[in-house]
Amino acid sequence: MNRFVQSINVNELIRPLGQLMVFSLGSAIALSGIALMLALVLDQTAVGLALQDKYNVTLYTYTLINLPQVVIDGLTIGFVYAAIALGYTMVYGVLEFINFAHSEIFAVGAFIGVEFLIAMDSSGLLRSASIGMSYLLLILAILLGMVAAGGLAVTVERVAYRPLRGASRLVPLISAIGVSFLLQDVIRLVEGLTTGDFNRIFPSFGNFDQRLNFGKLALGATNINLGISIKSIIVIVAAMLMLIGLNYLVNATRIGKAIRAVAQDRHTASLMGINVNRIISITFLVGGLLGGAAGVLYALKFTRIDPFVGFFPGLKAFAAAVLGGIGNLTGALLGGIVLGMLETFAGSYMGVFTMGAAGSEYKDIFAFSILILVLIFRPQGLMGENVGQKA
């Protein structure tokens, strides 16, 4: 026990927390600044006048009132993206392979967690649950989602990817797309056969829907409510714990060292006595665990899930991983937070700023535009190193 405590590297536990703070604050301040500046500029134009006409509020005030909520929403979804992005980045770092089915691993995690809670709900346990009990059940749901998703990820790797190792790059990718499609319909089939409905709702229990209000900020004639829903806090805290745990696993443990060795050079790692297949399985397991937890958290936050729920979060998380520099854990965090923020800002303000011509309906393709821009102008991502091309 003592040795175990000694072996914990405190630095590795604190460092990611600091990074998270910096990334969150940095992107929040930068984007808020941009939004407010745009609002000031547009206030005297037709855009501002239209808003004044409609709601009797200046564009600047409107932007300011909404800002706290936008930042919190952006942060919450950003942390979910970050948790999914870690799964992509882990696998990519080790195998240089885009695990296209990761989005469905995420979806399976969400379904298992939600189905568990629905079963608890119908047994009456949820309604009578105390606050402590409801947290326990939520944690249990998250753990179940993680186990299912992790197991699935390992199985998928074993069945659909491992036989294709060594084939040209696109072969396992095509297989992964196949797995992704197959899993979507398998979820639909299983749900359709067992429950008759494949749109599932996260049951409402505990105090997760409540809001914590910190108070009001008076700003001239208007008051800004400062508050955050408990859901969002749970999502943020849980994601943080996962990120810290992963960071610790990769940077401060033996398994982490082996994972990094395999990522560097699979052949040499195997010569050093590392069981490469086992390490690759562990990599998929860890990615799946994170994805499954993110799935349940996503369901908690957005309530409704369907078999295709993984598609867009998955793609956006991939975009986030590339944005941060694929293969780089810290980059995945940064990418997730920045992308979540950008997307929420765009979704909230684009409609007003463009007078309704282009609004939140474009937020799903926002991530793609960023992905394309990053790949063209900085393919190594924000935090990636520019490695020389292999000849």
Added chain:
Amino acid sequence: MALLETIDITKVFGGLTAVNKVNFKLEPGQIVSIIGPNGAGKTTFFNTLTGIYSPDGGEINFNGRSLLKLRPDQIAARGISRTFQNIRLFGEMSVIENILVGMHVHLRQSPIATLLHLKGFKNEEAEAENKAVELMHYVGLRGVGNELAKNLPYGAQRRLEIARALAADPLLLLLDEPAAGMNPQETEDVTKLFRSIRDDRGTTILLIEHDMRVVMNISEHIIVMDYGEKIAEGTPAEIRSNPRVIEAYLGRGAVAGQHEEKLS
């Protein structure tokens, strides 16, 4: 005028200077070898010449014009062809097609002529095919035109790579360890082939090679690299007796006299 001239050419990877201020000149019609220990920067130097890497400093002039800022395919079109250290043939293509790919820059028929099989297109393709067969025979491959490149034995693959490089009618042929993995007989045969390429076609040849029999046998000029720098150059005889070269190969404090058997 020199066919190829590099002035202070430099390539840096991270903190490692793989090629450091290399100056050298190549006269037309010469056969020149680059030698040096593993990791001396020879292949990086080739990759910089052919545009796979863009140099971090210096100047490359080929045939009177600068090669900087050109893409690898444009450099190839200017007349530099190469082979690779670890054979890179198009494995799923036939032998003839591999050679035809080498002719890419010389085939000029328009898409319209291609679609309609106009006379110009048919003539050009037939001519190209004949030339490809000739080249195949020239490097010593016979009756294997329709074989897939990946099914050829190792030595034949090396020859095919040379034929593919020659198909572009290059002014300069870069050979990256062309005799690696060959037995003495094969080595002797390809050495003859290189000399006849230069004699028959006037192609200038620059090769990287570890096999000193080949190097000393055919080179008119030798450049020695170590730690990314050019440490010596001269005729084979001069190189053989150059103390810096001996040091690079055998380490400091090597007894003079030991080197003779290694280098000859």
Added chain:
Amino acid sequence: MISMTIRQLFEQINRGYWPYAIILAHIVLGTAMVYSTPRSSIAFLVLITSFFSLYYFKADIRFKIIVGAILALIVIPIVGVRNIFYLEVIFQVCVFAALALGLNIVVGFAGLLDLGYVAFYAVGAYLWAFFGSQQFYVLHFAPGTQPSNLPFLLPGDAFYLFLFLAIIVAAFTGILLGLPVLRLRGDYLAIVTLGFGEVIRVLANNLDKPLNFTNGPQGITPIQRPTMPETVVEWFNNVFGGMIGHKASTADLYNVMFYFFALMVIIVIIFVTRRVDDSKIGRAWTAVREDETAAIAMGIPLVRMKLAAFALGASFAGVMGVLLAASRTFISPESFSFMQSIGVLSMVILGGSGSIPGAILGAATVTLLNLQILQGFSLYLSELRQSDAVIPLINFAWRDLSTQLDPAKYQRLLFGLILILMMIFRPGGLIPAKRRKRRLASDQATAEQ
């Protein structure tokens, strides 16, 4: 072992006059079956597979061309008009075969995994949908609010012009997208093309404001078709009326017409693909696919060659888009989803990436599986639900089966299985691509000496 004996059997039969007899018997049998049953998957399969006996058996090339032409141009229209269901199925097969052939250029020849291929199909479809309908005058109306008596912008015969325009516009779109992204490595390119496909779909869904270009999720209708002279309908009825058994309507003949157009596009694609593949461009594509570094060292301009493949593939999809818009007279963003792109990809992979007959076989198989087998299974299940049947042993009444279980909707399962199984067990596809053998007279002569 078993495949060995089948091959031997095939070779036994495949000589002399046997092939001719088998091909003709196959066609006659298929025709008779389709002629006599109104909606039978099996009959249709027998008829459609006769193209494959035509392809596989050894026979004189002129015989093959003539029989194939009679089958495609006379037999199928007649039985198709007789049972319009078949014509619809074969039209769909043709549309997807054309798309698969187009995607095959990008994926199979150039080795670029394009996951947003139907975006170009959408570009063609919306091009004609906008100019060939009243949409131009709807620009200032929100969806559903336009007056009903708006004029058409262009006459229906402008369709022919737009077939060519679509080639240019789609190729241009392909180049525009390709220029920035074709430098990317293969797997990144795949994701970016996926993103592009989604962008096009989202645009189609949302460009009903500020100006109403696409009419949003409701889609654009009616879209015009080229004119069909009454005399053609009369002529058709006079000549074939007896065999068809009822009077063919203008609508029937439109179906025949679009089937012919699709067939024509397929023939053009095959022609172009084969010619290009057999030139320096095709060789450059293969070289790039095999080894980019070696290809570029041989003087092949990487980005330009990839762009050529991208633009060529895109232009074929564009033409098919125009054809689809006109034949359906209605289009909506739903037809251009990511699932459609993967569907076309699974056709190419199933048939054999880089193989022309493979792409056609893949398109035919997947379309039939979709249209016939899955839907047939759906029908069968709903019949079972209506009945009192019970699964023995587990004592499960069919009527308790969830109505959510509708096999016709499980296309993703089908596409997913195809992609995984083919990658693992037969990555070359059902009909792997073959490289042309050259005669090489001068090489052979010396080899034999």
